Amino acid sequence: MAAMRRLAPELLITAKTQRWSPEEFLRTLIDAEITAREESNARTRMRVAAFPVRKRLDEFDVAASSIPKATFDYLSSLEWIRAAENACFIGPAGTGKSHMLVALGVAAVEAGHRVRYFTAAELVETLYRALADNSVGRVIEGLLRHELIIIDELGFAPLDDTGAQLLFRFVAAAYERRSLGIGSHWPFESWGKFLPEHTTAVSLLDRLLHHCHTVVTNGDSYRMKQARRKGANTTK
Numbered sequence: 238m239a240a241m242r243r244l245a246p247e248l249l250i251t252a253k254t255q256r257w258s259p260e261e262f263l264r265t266l267i268d269a270e271i272t273a274r275e276e277s278n279a280r281t282r283m284r285v286a287a288f289p290v291r292k293r294l295d296e297f298d299v300a301a302s303s304i305p306k307a308t309f310d311y312l313s314s315l316e317w318i319r320a321a322e323n324a325c326f327i328g329p330a331g332t333g334k335s336h337m338l339v340a341l342g343v344a345a346v347e348a349g350h351r352v353r354y355f356t357a358a359e360l361v362e363t364l365y366r367a368l369a370d371n372s373v374g375r376v377i378e379g380l381l382r383h384e385l386i387i388i389d390e391l392g393f394a395p396l397d398d399t400g401a402q403l404l405f406r407f408v409a410a411a412y413e414r415r416s417l418g419i420g421s422h423w424p425f426e427s428w429g430k431f432l433p434e435h436t437t438a439v440s441l442l443d444r445l446l447h448h449c450h451t452v453v454t455n456g457d458s459y460r461m462k463q464a465r466r467k468g469a470n471t472t473k
């Protein structure tokens with residue numbers, strides 16, 4: 238009721254001078270409280286999401302990327318999150334995978350969803366720690382309170398057998414319940430490179446890809462393009 242308490246004295250004066258009905262006064266006060274709470278909840282969700290950078294969908298130059306406009310629009314609609322489907326961004330460094338994952342995450346938070354960003358290494362480390370005190374199941378259930386869990390940089394570092402098993406357990410638990418947003422520079426057929434057990438790789442991909450929007454980002458690195466453009470400008 239903090240907003241109500243803060244606003245009440247001033248609002249009371251306005252209500253008196255403008256001869257508001259008691260209903261009108263109360264409704265205004267309650268609306269202010271609801272708005273304040275929603276804003277505070279959104280701020281909390283944004284903090285909990287742990288985005289490494291702040292990126293927005295309207296900052297993404299779709300024409301400069303290999304992502305079809307229709308795919309971009311569909312993903313931006315967040316419909317896939319409501320349907321507990323996945324989105325996988327596959328492509329080389331600097332092609333906008335993390336930008337898209339974070340921007341979709343930010344949009345989801347703003348739309349009222351709970352979101353959590355991890356790099357694959359962070360997620361596996363979290364699960365490893367849970368293994369040490371026998372709480373993997375509980376930790377996974379906790380993570381699945383989020384409607385969208387982002388696993389970025391999958392395949393940067395190879396996983397050991399236990400790490401791969403833990404990742405599989407997580408993906409299997411999220412299957413058809415929650416949305417996963419994946420970023421990897423490895424095409425699916427190369428996932429054996431960082432998932433040591435062939436059967437784990439196959440089972441994991443099976444769950445992941447069943448309801449999945451796969452987006453291949455390719456072309457030149459946006460970072461390199463920007464660097465080149467800067468270079469061209471300074472040599473002019």
Ligand SMILES: Nc1ncnc2c1ncn2[C@@H]1O[C@H](COP(=O)(O)OP(=O)(O)O)[C@@H](O)[C@H]1O
Pocket residue numbers: 292296297298299301302328329330331332333334335336337420459460
């Ligand atoms: N199509 C794009 N429009 C605007 N910025 C982009 C685009 N693609 C990449 N970037 C920017 O280039 C940088 C690298 O992109 P990033 O998403 O981190 O690449 P990746 O995760 O694929 O390695 C970021 O600063 C990102 O905001």
Ligand SMILES: [Mg+2]
Pocket residue numbers: 334335336389390420
């Ligand atoms: Mg990235």
